[in-house]
Amino acid sequence: MGVVNNGSAAEPALKFLIYGRTGWIGGLLGGLCAERGIPFVYGDGRLENRAQLEADIDAAAPTHVFNAAGVTGRPNVDWCETHRAETVRANVVGTLTLADVCRGRGLVLVNFATGCIFEYDDAHPLGSGVGFKEEDTPNFVGSFYSKTKAMVEELLKNYENVCTLRVRMPISSDLSNPRNFITKITRYEKVVNIPNSMTILDELLPISIEMAKRNLTGIWNFTNPGVVSHNEILEMYRDYIDPGFSWKNFNLEEQAKVIVAPRSNNELDQTKLKAEFPELMSIKESLIKYVFEPNRKTSKA
Numbered sequence: 001m002g003v004v005n006n007g008s009a010a011e012p013a014l015k016f017l018i019y020g021r022t023g024w025i026g027g028l029l030g031g032l033c034a035e036r037g038i039p040f041v042y043g044d045g046r047l048e049n050r051a052q053l054e055a056d057i058d059a060a061a062p063t064h065v066f067n068a069a070g071v072t073g074r075p076n077v078d079w080c081e082t083h084r085a086e087t088v089r090a091n092v093v094g095t096l097t098l099a100d101v102c103r104g105r106g107l108v109l110v111n112f113a114t115g116c117i118f119e120y121d122d123a124h125p126l127g128s129g130v131g132f133k134e135e136d137t138p139n140f141v142g143s144f145y146s147k148t149k150a151m152v153e154e155l156l157k158n159y160e161n162v163c164t165l166r167v168r169m170p171i172s173s174d175l176s177n178p179r180n181f182i183t184k185i186t187r188y189e190k191v192v193n194i195p196n197s198m199t200i201l202d203e204l205l206p207i208s209i210e211m212a213k214r215n216l217t218g219i220w221n222f223t224n225p226g227v228v229s230h231n232e233i234l235e236m237y238r239d240y241i242d243p244g245f246s247w248k249n250f251n252l253e254e255q256a257k258v259i260v261a262p263r264s265n266n267e268l269d270q271t272k273l274k275a276e277f278p279e280l281m282s283i284k285e286s287l288i289k290y291v292f293e294p295n296r297k298t299s300k301a
Contacts, residue, residue: 014213016040017060019047019098020068024179025112028172028205029068038209047094053101064212065102067095067111077263080145091148092155099159108161110212115166115197115221116140116264117150124267126195131269134166134219140264153219163211165222166268169198173291175241182291185230186237190250195227197268198283202290207277216276221268224283233287240292 016033020026021042033040041060045052047069057065070091080087095111102109117138120126138150156162169181177183181198185191199222211220231249238245255263274280281289 013063014038015060015062016064016066016212017043017056017062018066018068019043020066020070020112023068024172024177025167025170025201025205026066026068028201029066029208032205032209036209047098048089050097050101053098057101057105057107062107065098065107065109066208066212067098067109070095070112077143077145080143080148084144087144087148091145092152095152096155099156099162103159103161106161108163108212108215108217109159110163110208111156111165112208112222113153113164113166114146114149115168115223115266115268116143117146117153117166118266118268119264120266126265126267129267131197131221131267133269134221134272140266142264146264157219160217163217164219165208165211166220167199167204168223168266168268169196170201171198171287171291172201173294175291175295182233182237185234186245186247188247190248190255191230191234192252192255193229193231193249194252194265195229195267196265197221197223197227197270199223200281200283200286200290203281203286207273207280210277220273221270222273223268223270224281224286225270225274226282226284227267228283228287232284236287236292240296240298243298 016038018026018029018040019042021030026042030040030042043053043056045056047053099109099111117140118132118136119140119142121139124130124132138153140146153164156164170179171181174180175183203224204222234245234247270280
């Protein structure tokens with residue numbers, strides 16, 4: 001475990017231990033800490049190995065722990081359908097072990113989870129603006145990945161030291177990253193067109209650091225307010241990045257023929273997060289400010 005030297009601007013009251021060094025969010029989080037002068041280290045232990053986690057904490061002496069590790073599957077969540085034991089080990093056993101170790105040390109654990117545990121239903125119809133709240137019970141069991149995430153979220157409610165952040169369809173300004181939702185859909189042969197809650201990491205990851213500073217815990221819908229559809233994003237991509245870009249749509253029935261597990265589509269209610277962080281931008285505003293304007297290749301109208 002290597003300590004990252006962040007210079008003289010360090011905040012002495014903070015030190016973060018981050019799991020997920022090789023992951024997208026874990027890497028971005030470390031970069032943010034370096035920029036802000038917050039001392040941090042990456043954990044070396046495997047999440048399911050309690051002794052290794054305890055050794056990491058002993059060596060780092062952190063004020064807070066972040067978990068951005070886990071299994072999402074490569075190239076996508078369909079991998080989890082055929083690797084169930086590995087998925088449970090990382091997403092359930094590992095996360096619970098880390099939460100338990102942190103609780104024993106009096107440490108807040110900021111856990112990057114998922115909001116892909118809901119789907120539009122009669123009480124939360126598509127297009128209604130009625131989103132799922134933090135206290136709502138997950139209703140999406142279409143994929144094994146989502147099942148494990150709903151399972152561990154329910155169990156983590158028993159740990160008062162855990163801050164669960166429900167991330168959805170994460171997007172960043174790095175349009176070359178294959179994990180970026182925008183990058184994914186620009187490379188698909190066909191896309192569905194469904195409004196969804198999404199997470200703009202450039203705006204929300206700094207908020208996760210602030211949440212740790214405030215020692216916030218419990219479940220949080222960690223997306224930008226409002227919804228945006230696949231076509232709306234691709235229209236922005238065309239207008240800002242590539243005027244010649246085109247795409248084809250297909251419906252959920254056609255999509256089901258080319259994927260193993262169904263995908264979650266939903267809107268998450270943002271009342272709680274917006275009350276804590278009033279400056280939080282709507283999804284479309286955030287897309288333009290943090291993603292499309294910085295990457296603009298077309299001339300302004």
